[in-house]
Amino acid sequence: xxxxxxxxxxxxxxxxxxxxxxxxxxxxxxxxxxxxxxxxxxxxxxxxxxxxxxxxxxxxxxxxxxxxxxxxxxxxxxxxxxxxxxxxxxxxxxxxxxxxxxxxxxxxxxxxxxxxxxx
Amino acid sequence: xxxxxxxxxxxxxxxxxxxxxxxxxxxxxxxxxxxxxxxxxxxxxxxxxxxxxxxxxxxxxxxxxxxxxxxxxxxxxxxxxxxxxxxxxxxxxxxxxxxxxxxxxxxxxxx
Numbered sequence: 001x002x003x004x005x006x007x008x009x010x011x012x013x014x015x016x017x018x019x020x021x022x023x024x025x026x027x028x029x030x031x032x033x034x035x036x037x038x039x040x041x042x043x044x045x046x047x048x049x050x051x052x053x054x055x056x057x058x059x060x061x062x063x064x065x066x067x068x069x070x071x072x073x074x075x076x077x078x079x080x081x082x083x084x085x086x087x088x089x090x091x092x093x094x095x096x097x098x099x100x101x102x103x104x105x106x107x108x109x110x111x112x113x114x115x116x117x118x119x
Numbered sequence: 120x121x122x123x124x125x126x127x128x129x130x131x132x133x134x135x136x137x138x139x140x141x142x143x144x145x146x147x148x149x150x151x152x153x154x155x156x157x158x159x160x161x162x163x164x165x166x167x168x169x170x171x172x173x174x175x176x177x178x179x180x181x182x183x184x185x186x187x188x189x190x191x192x193x194x195x196x197x198x199x200x201x202x203x204x205x206x207x208x209x210x211x212x213x214x215x216x217x218x219x220x221x222x223x224x225x226x227x228x229x230x
Contacts, residue, residue, distance in 0.1 A: 004161075031216070042207055042220035043162070056217065090161060105149050105211040107164040108218060115159070 006091050006111035014119050015081060021114045023074040023091030032074045033108065034066060035090040043090055049074060050096070081118045088113045124221055125208060131227040138195040140224040142208030143188075149211040151184055152218070153193050156205045165193075165206075198228045 004025045013019050023032065030051050035043035048056035049068040057066075063085075065077040074091055092108040126141045144151070150169045154162040168175045168184045168191070175182045181194040195202055207223045 006161075033218075042223055045217055045219070048216065050216075088159065092162075105216060105218075107152055107167050108162075109164070110154075110161040112161040113159075 004091055004093055004109050004111035006089075006114050008114060009112065010115045010117075012117045012119065013078065013081065015083070017081075018077070018079045020078065021076040021089055021091075021116075023076075023111055024072055025093045025109070026072055027093065027095065027109065028071075029093035029095050029109070030071060031094040031096050032068060033092040033094070034074070034076055035092065037088045037090055037113070039087075047076075078116075081116075083118050086116055086118045088115055125206070125224045127224060128222065129225045129227075131229065132198055133229050134198060134200055136198055136228075138198050138202070138226055138228070140193045140206055140208075140226070142191045142193070142221050144191075144208075144210050144221070145189065146210075147213045148186075149213055151182075151191050152209045152211075153180075153182060153191075154207045154209060154220075156207065156223075158204075162207070195226075198226075200228050200230045202226060202228045 007022045032049045034046040036046055037043040045058050046060045047066045052068045052071055063080050067075040090113045091111040094108045124143045130138055132138055148170055150167055152167045153165045155165055156162045166177045166180055166182050168182050170186055179196045184191045191208055205223045205225045208221045209218045
């Protein structure tokens with residue numbers, strides 16, 4: 001299994017709703033990522049989990065709450081979002097590798113994304 | 120924050136022609152990667168070149184890296200309509216594990 005799955009594919013929510021995005025991989029990757037991508041823009045990093053622990057938070061507003069319950073799952077909990085949060089949310093994973101004694105930053109595997117619309 | 124800048128922003132060619140996209144970046148890097156994204160979908164990794172490599176090939180793809188100029192190029196030879204997509208370079212700045220994307224090049228290959 002060499003894919004990253006994301007559910008749902010599409011999500012429409014109101015500003016008072018609470019919803020969650022789900023990401024799953026079974027490749028044994030221990031680094032997982034959330035990205036936000038607006039139309040015609042590159043993906044922007046939101047969060048990085050390394051060995052199920054949050055290692056990077058790119059100053060993301062608290063209305064986005066990540067969770068990594070185990071090594072295969074990554075969730076993004078959404079609450080009180082704004083219309084400007086509408087975007088494609090991408091999950092990715094990476095096998096943490098080594099080149100000799102140095103960490104090797106190999107490629108990331110991306111899911112198909114969740115298209116989020118906030119009304 | 121963006122690390123890479125792709126050039127051109129958009130490229131339209133005929134099937135069978137070669138497509139060249141360039142990328143410049145700002146800081147020292149661990150490696151540079153190229154990704155492809157079909158409209159509104161996830162990204163697919165194409166090729167990775169380490170900071171100590173100068174050129175790499177994969178099928179119809181050829182990537183070069185010039186660390187002295189902080190630039191890279193992606194060449195797609197004998198393009199096909201199915202190559203139509205956005206192409207992003209992405210770097211891992213040294214000392215971080217962040218993947219930082221450039222603005223991307225939108226490639227259109229006309230049949």
